[in-house]
Amino acid sequence: MNWISNLFSRYWRNVHLGTVVLLSILLIIGIPAINKFVSEVAVGIFYYPFFKVESSIVELVDVRNESRELRQMLVESSVKISALEEQMRENERLRAVLGFDPPPGYDLVPAKVISVSSDKVPISAVINKGSQDSVRVNQAVINEDGLIGRIVEVMPDFSTVQLLTDPANRVAVRVTESRDMGIAKYGISEGMYLDNFPIQGRVEPGNTVISSGLGGVYPGGLKVGTVRSVKRPEDAPFCDVKLDPTANFYSLDELFVLRSQPR
Amino acid sequence: MKVIAYILYLFLIGLYQVIFRDITGIYGASINLAAFIVLAVAIYKSELAAAWFGFAAGVVLAAGNPPLMGWQALALALLGVFAYNVKERLNLESLYAKILLIFGGVLLHNVVTLLIDGGDAFLYRLVSESLTGAVYTSALAIVFFLFKEEVVTPAKVKSVF
Numbered sequence: 223m224n225w226i227s228n229l230f231s232r233y234w235r236n237v238h239l240g241t242v243v244l245l246s247i248l249l250i251i252g253i254p255a256i257n258k259f260v261s262e263v264a265v266g267i268f269y270y271p272f273f274k275v276e277s278s279i280v281e282l283v284d285v286r287n288e289s290r291e292l293r294q295m296l297v298e299s300s301v302k303i304s305a306l307e308e309q310m311r312e313n314e315r316l317r318a319v320l321g322f323d324p325p326p327g328y329d330l331v332p333a334k335v336i337s338v339s340s341d342k343v344p345i346s347a348v349i350n351k352g353s354q355d356s357v358r359v360n361q362a363v364i365n366e367d368g369l370i371g372r373i374v375e376v377m378p379d380f381s382t383v384q385l386l387t388d389p390a391n392r393v394a395v396r397v398t399e400s401r402d403m404g405i406a407k408y409g410i411s412e413g414m415y416l417d418n419f420p421i422q423g424r425v426e427p428g429n430t431v432i433s434s435g436l437g438g439v440y441p442g443g444l445k446v447g448t449v450r451s452v453k454r455p456e457d458a459p460f461c462d463v464k465l466d467p468t469a470n471f472y473s474l475d476e477l478f479v480l481r482s483q484p485r
Numbered sequence: 486m487k488v489i490a491y492i493l494y495l496f497l498i499g500l501y502q503v504i505f506r507d508i509t510g511i512y513g514a515s516i517n518l519a520a521f522i523v524l525a526v527a528i529y530k531s532e533l534a535a536a537w538f539g540f541a542a543g544v545v546l547a548a549g550n551p552p553l554m555g556w557q558a559l560a561l562a563l564l565g566v567f568a569y570n571v572k573e574r575l576n577l578e579s580l581y582a583k584i585l586l587i588f589g590g591v592l593l594h595n596v597v598t599l600l601i602d603g604g605d606a607f608l609y610r611l612v613s614e615s616l617t618g619a620v621y622t623s624a625l626a627i628v629f630f631l632f633k634e635e636v637v638t639p640a641k642v643k644s645v646f
Contacts, residue, residue, distance in 0.1 A: 238533045242540045242562045249544070249555025257551040264548035268499035276504050 315476060318366045324480060325441040331355055331479040333363075336380060342410050344471045345388040347371075351479060352379045360439050362480040368445030368468035369393065369433055370477055381479075386414070386446070387471045395446050396434040400424035403434050406446050406465060414447055416463035425452055425463055441480060491538050494522050495545050502546070514617035519546045520594040521622050523561050524587050525629070527568035535565030556601045564594055580630055587626040592619035 249257060324330045333349035351357050353376050363370045363383045371391060375382035384391050387408045395406045395416070402423045404416040419425065429449040435442025447465035454461050501518045509516060519542045527535035543558030568590050571577065577586060595615035599607060631637040 235533065239536055239566065242536045243559065246540060246543070246555050246559035246562060249558055252555065254551070257554060260544060261548050261551040261554060264545050268495055268545045269503055269548060272500050272503035 312475070315366065324478070325443055327483055328441060328480040329483055331357060331481050333357075333381075333477050333479055335474045335477060338474060343387045343408075344474070345385055346374075347383045347385060347474055347477075349381055349383055349477055349479070350379070352377045352381050354378050355479075356481055357381050357479050358481075361482075362433075362440045362444065363477050364444055364480060365469055365474070365477050367470065368447075369440060370469055370471075370474070372439055373479065383477070385471055386467060386469075392417070393440055393446055394434045394436040395431045396442075397423075397425050397449070398430040398432055399426070400429070403436070404431075404463070406431060408467075412464070414465040414467050416461070416465065419461045419463050421454055421459055421461055423461060425449055425461065427451055431465055487534075491526075491534075491541070494526075494538065495541060498522065498542060498545050511621065512617070513613050514621045515614075516625055517591045517595060517618055517622045519543075519561065520564060520591045521587060521626060521629075523565045524568045524590040525626075527565045527590075528572055528583055528586065532566055532569040532573075535569045536562045539563070539565035553601055557598070560594060560597045560601070564590055567593075580634055580636065583630055584623055584626055588619050588623040591622045592616065595619055 249260070331351055333351040333355075336348045336350050338344045338348075339346045347370075349363070357373060357376055359373050359376055361373045363372060369386060371383045371385040371388070373381050374384040386393060386406070389408055389410060391408065393406045394403065396403045400423070402419075402425060404419040404423070406414060407417045408414045416425070416431070427449050431446045431449065433440040433442055433444040433446055445468040447467045450464045450466045452461055452463050498519050501516070506515055523535060523539045523542050526538050530538075539561035540558045543556075543561035544554055546561070547554040547557035568586060571586060572583075575582075577583060592615060595618050596611065599610055599615055604610070
């Protein structure tokens with residue numbers, strides 16, 4: 223037995239190298255099923271874990287890209303929704319305007335507000351219609367809610383509107399229910415009120431105040447405001463009448479210039 | 486423990502083939518990690534270790550293509566034996582000699598792989614893939630040997646900064 227051991231140890235290297243070469247040749251000319259089995263085992267052990275890692279990374283990148291695209295779509299959708307909502311509101315306003323008739327003898331010149339000047343409250347607005355559209359100074363400006371103001375400056379393509387909220391502006395008005403008259407003014411601190419309304423005048427909270435047509439600037443019958451409160455101080459000649467303006471001067475958008483029809 | 490190290494080398498080959506081969510490729514040239522590890526084993530370990538590891542590395546390398554598995558196993562096993570004997574007989578101990586051995590060995594394996602794969606444009610692929618791949622692998626080998634031979638150490642790198 224010793225000679226076998228000696229023989230084996232003498233050719234130990236050659237046996238190993240021969241085995242390696244033999245196994246390689248077996249794989250080269252070998253049975254396809256064995257090659258397939260060896261291949262599957264090698265792939266399963268040495269490749270599969272990394273395939274899993276790679277596919278997870280690819281999936282993660284895909285999810286990230288998809289998330290980015292979805293976020294972009296969300297932003298675009300939000301912008302579209304905002305635009306649609308704005309169009310819907312404009313549509314509602316225009317529908318309300320459709321049922322609105324100008325006072326007799328006047329045409330409506332539709333105009334868009336370009337900018338608004340404020341001093342705590344909006345006091346003037348610039349509209350996109352001017353002398354080219356037959357807009358003139360002192361023409362009244364209204365919207366579907368009521369009287370807004372008057373034109374004070376006209377350029378060819380745009381005009382400036384002095385709003386009722388400008389303390390320098392004043393309107394001759396009439397209480398609808400009693401037909402009593404007064405002057406509507408706006409104070410920055412007190413809001414809209416009736417100036418110098420006599421103590422014996424008939425006015426109650428909830429009454430509607432409209433333009434009287436006196437003074438020659440504003441046509442009669444345009445809604446100005448609603449009486450919010452009435453105080454009658456003793457030994458005072460005038461009432462303290464507070465008004466809520468009919469129009470919302472903080473959300474001016476589409477306006478109409480009242481253009482007198484040629485006679 | 487020795488076997489575990491070789492198995493880890495095989496996992497390294499799998500990791501490289503699946504994830505890093507495409508990422509690190511430059512204009513068709515890629516690192517031949519399997520041949521490099523087989524040559525490194527031949528340089529630092531025994532002839533039989535190089536032969537057996539070359540065989541296993543060839544099987545893992547061509548695992549996705551069973552008909553070529555035997556050829557790759559034989560090529561890498563013989564490459565390991567060849568590199569070991571060149572190193573032993575020529576007594577190659579210098580860094581340059583080892584890098585030259587790596588370059589020659591990788592180039593040889595790349596050429597053999599080209600021959601095994603067959604296909605057209607042999608000369609073009611020889612230059613654009615085999616030669617450039619051998620240069621690329623040798624660049625990696627330089628970095629490896631600089632650290633392995635302790636020409637560059639973390640302490641020396643720290644001292645520079």
